[in-house]
Amino acid sequence: MLTKVLYIDLSRYRYSVEDRRDLFEEWIGGTGVAVQLLKENMNPEIDPFDEESTIVFAVGPLNAAYPLASKTVAMFKSPLTLNIGESHAGGRTATSIANAGYGAIVITGKSKKPVYIVVNNDKVYFRDARVIWGIEDSLIVARIIAENEKGRGTRSVMRIGGAGERLVRYACVTTETYRHFGRLGLGAVLGSKNVKALVVNGRGSRKIVDRKAYREVYDEIFNLATESDAMKKYHLLGTAVNVKPLNEKKGLPVTNLKFTSSEYAEELSGESFAEIIGRRIACSHCPVACIHIAALRLPYENEPYFYKTLMLSYDYELIYALGTMLGMKRKEDFLKLLYRVEAYGLDAMTTGVCLAWATEALEKGLISEKDTIVKLEFGNSEAYCEAVKYLIHQPNEFYRILAQGVERASEVYGGKEFALAFGKNEMPGYHTGYAAHIGYLIGLRHSHLDNAGYSADQKMDSYPEPEQLVEKLMKEEQWRQVLSSLVVCFFARGVYKPDIVCRALRPVGMEIEEDELVERGKKIYFEKLRLKKAMGFNARELRVPERIFETETPHGKLNKDYIERAIEYFAGIVENC
Amino acid sequence: MTKIKRLVIKDIEKCVGCGMCMYACSRRKGEAGIDGSGILAVSLSGFERGATVIFCRACTEPPCAQVCPTGAMRAREGGGVIYHETECIGCGNCIEACTINAIFRRSNGKPAVCVHCGYCANYCPHGVLAYEEIEPEEFSRVVV
Ligand code: SF4
Numbered sequence: 001m002l003t004k005v006l007y008i009d010l011s012r013y014r015y016s017v018e019d020r021r022d023l024f025e026e027w028i029g030g031t032g033v034a035v036q037l038l039k040e041n042m043n044p045e046i047d048p049f050d051e052e053s054t055i056v057f058a059v060g061p062l063n064a065a066y067p068l069a070s071k072t073v074a075m076f077k078s079p080l081t082l083n084i085g086e087s088h089a090g091g092r093t094a095t096s097i098a099n100a101g102y103g104a105i106v107i108t109g110k111s112k113k114p115v116y117i118v119v120n121n122d123k124v125y126f127r128d129a130r131v132i133w134g135i136e137d138s139l140i141v142a143r144i145i146a147e148n149e150k151g152r153g154t155r156s157v158m159r160i161g162g163a164g165e166r167l168v169r170y171a172c173v174t175t176e177t178y179r180h181f182g183r184l185g186l187g188a189v190l191g192s193k194n195v196k197a198l199v200v201n202g203r204g205s206r207k208i209v210d211r212k213a214y215r216e217v218y219d220e221i222f223n224l225a226t227e228s229d230a231m232k233k234y235h236l237l238g239t240a241v242n243v244k245p246l247n248e249k250k251g252l253p254v255t256n257l258k259f260t261s262s263e264y265a266e267e268l269s270g271e272s273f274a275e276i277i278g279r280r281i282a283c284s285h286c287p288v289a290c291i292h293i294a295a296l297r298l299p300y301e302n303e304p305y306f307y308k309t310l311m312l313s314y315d316y317e318l319i320y321a322l323g324t325m326l327g328m329k330r331k332e333d334f335l336k337l338l339y340r341v342e343a344y345g346l347d348a349m350t351t352g353v354c355l356a357w358a359t360e361a362l363e364k365g366l367i368s369e370k371d372t373i374v375k376l377e378f379g380n381s382e383a384y385c386e387a388v389k390y391l392i393h394q395p396n397e398f399y400r401i402l403a404q405g406v407e408r409a410s411e412v413y414g415g416k417e418f419a420l421a422f423g424k425n426e427m428p429g430y431h432t433g434y435a436a437h438i439g440y441l442i443g444l445r446h447s448h449l450d451n452a453g454y455s456a457d458q459k460m461d462s463y464p465e466p467e468q469l470v471e472k473l474m475k476e477e478q479w480r481q482v483l484s485s486l487v488v489c490f491f492a493r494g495v496y497k498p499d500i501v502c503r504a505l506r507p508v509g510m511e512i513e514e515d516e517l518v519e520r521g522k523k524i525y526f527e528k529l530r531l532k533k534a535m536g537f538n539a540r541e542l543r544v545p546e547r548i549f550e551t552e553t554p555h556g557k558l559n560k561d562y563i564e565r566a567i568e569y570f571a572g573i574v575e576n577c
Numbered sequence: 578m579t580k581i582k583r584l585v586i587k588d589i590e591k592c593v594g595c596g597m598c599m600y601a602c603s604r605r606k607g608e609a610g611i612d613g614s615g616i617l618a619v620s621l622s623g624f625e626r627g628a629t630v631i632f633c634r635a636c637t638e639p640p641c642a643q644v645c646p647t648g649a650m651r652a653r654e655g656g657g658v659i660y661h662e663t664e665c666i667g668c669g670n671c672i673e674a675c676t677i678n679a680i681f682r683r684s685n686g687k688p689a690v691c692v693h694c695g696y697c698a699n700y701c702p703h704g705v706l707a708y709e710e711i712e713p714e715e716f717s718r719v720v721v
């Protein structure tokens with residue numbers, strides 16, 4: 001088992017390693033262990049940008065051992081929500097950490113000057129990053145670091161762009177070009193610590209208890225992932241396949257959720273993007289290769305017969321946030337904006353929602369063009385590209401505030417009714433019914449992936465009592481704590497069912513029965529909820545934007561009472577935990 | 578020259594960089610990880626430029642074997658090498674000698690090299706690798 005924890009102290013440029021078998025035996029790994037390490041190493045009331053704020057990266061017993069166990073959990077205090085920040089990324093993050101021999105990495109303190117950290121198996125180096133600080137394009141940063149450091153093929157280069165340096169509260173951390181610790185502002189926390197990148201290079205293996213059993217269960221998982229229907233969607237069009245059906249059913253947020261269908265959905269559909277797929281790429285140790293990359297061929301502005309080809313990965317959430325939500329009409333327009341958002345290292349979902357709110361606030365006269373500098377209009381990609389630059393450089397008060405998220409911006413300028421944040425986290429791309437919205441509200445990260453309410457909506461003809469719906473969503477979220485403790489990709493949830501998880505754990509040295517596994521998920525969930533409370537979470541303060549009651553969903557218009565009852569019920573659970 | 582079965586590339590441009598092959602190679606040795614892997618999946622200066630795999634091309638006159646002082650790394654009839662770990666002192670000469678950098682250093686200092694068993698080809702989901710009997714010059718075929 002991976003039980004070693006690497007502690008890195010940026011204030012003293014020191015590191016140490018401890019065997020924390022105790023934690024991994026009780027809390028599995030990933031989310032389960034990260035909650036404990038954050039509790040041990042940080043005062044929950046601290047400001048996320050304080051020197052004492054802590055970042056945990058954790059992997060689990062299945063990483064580097066089985067296919068699709070490709071994720072790392074990052075846990076920190078979010079500068080966006082001022083509550084738990086938890087974000088998952090694939091690429092090579094998890095396999096590099098696991099192959100370097102660690103179950104978790106804990107980063108504390110703050111560097112006096114810009115550095116990047118290199119973990120090379122058992123050694124840690126602090127490298128001078130003054131020369132690369134200020135390079136805003138995260139791709140360039142990675143290319144430079146890759147030239148300097150060892151470990152081609154076995155390392156992960158987790159870095160920030162301009163957004164993280166400038167402390168945009170929804171700056172992401174990008175890795176292997178196309179994967180992100182996207183949500184809740186990890187990039188800004190790294191930026192506040194003067195850390196431009198964390199490089200982890202791992203080349204190792206761990207012993208297996210029972211070789212034969214290991215190979216058998218490995219093959220079973222491999223076959224399920226490649227031959228069964230369990231992951232079909234991701235093999236084919238990817239999550240972008242959702243655009244058309246959601247548009248037809250009226251669940252697709254369009255122009256700041258004024259509408260839920262759009263005449264441009266066809267142009268922005270998975271089918272339409274498939275026409276320009278340039279290649280596919282995979283996270284390390286994943287046979288599916290769900291990363292769909294569009295090739296955008298653009299002529300030079302002034303020279304005929306010269307072209308550049310940008311390779312951009314897209315998925316449903318990106319198409320929603322930077323496409324339909326902003327009224328984009330052509331896929332090229334969307335891709336150009338995406339390119340900018342990616343280069344600066346912004347969370348695409350939050351950026352899209354912030355810009356959509358700003359566009360409507362401008363339409364309504366709550367803010368003026370003096371604030372926005374460019375005339376923001378739905379469908380105007382060039383204006384949005386400009387605005388993204390201003391989010392990074394923050395030339396005026398308006399952009400300084402918008403760089404703090406839509407909750408904050410609407411507190412200052414008004415327009416809360418159409419500021420689409422839940423628990424201060426900007427809305428994901430599903431206006432599918434009660435379960436989606438209640439899911440965002442009660443999910444411990446306020447993410448659609450916490451409990452998959454959007455999926456519940458699409459499976460239900462009618463709704464149970466709100467209390468029952470809350471129970472159902474919580475149950476799903478509790479099981480997902482197990483998945484994110486192992487740590488497997490949520491897209492593989494159809495493969496990693498309790499029975500197979502227990503059998504996969506045995507050869508890597510963990511004996512656990514199915515019931516006990518499910519019980520652990522519940523325990524981890526409540527540990528996380530208690531940490532959330534300690535950080536100041538109060539379910540009764542959850543704000544529900546009016547807009548969601550005004551716009552049609554696939555289940556018709558939503559009723560406020562139902563959602564209020566759900567929140568009330570959840571608030572009771574929070575109080576008693 | 579005897580023709581032998583070897584790990585071959587069917588179409589390198591199809592590689593997605595997943596590393597399934599790399600994990601298979603160590604798993605064959607009973608390890609979870611990549612320590613013993615004789616194949617490495619890499620991106621081409623970043624995944625925006627694509628991906629590829631690096632492994633032994635089964636030389637008929639292997640320089641890696643020629644520089645081995647103990648005979649742990651020996652030329653195999655038909656191309657490539659046979660490697661005996663117990664005879665290896667971990668000097669790393671072979672690693673230096675391979676022009677295509679297809680020998681990797683394990684955590685114990687000893688080399689990890691592809692012995693052309695073909696196990697990994699079963700796990701390449703995208704038709705990049707195969708296990709076949711070919712003429713040496715067919716190793717890197719040009720496909721389109
Ligand atoms: S390891 Fe390198 S030098 Fe040795 S046989 Fe293979 S390709 Fe040739």
Ligand code: SF4
Pocket residue numbers: 584601602603605614615616632690691692693694695696697698
């Ligand atoms: S053919 Fe065998 S030895 Fe060579 S890389 Fe594949 S699994 Fe490893």
Ligand code: SF4
Pocket residue numbers: 591592593594595596597598599618629630700701702703704705706
């Ligand atoms: S398994 Fe196939 S696609 Fe994946 S890295 Fe290896 S050769 Fe490339």
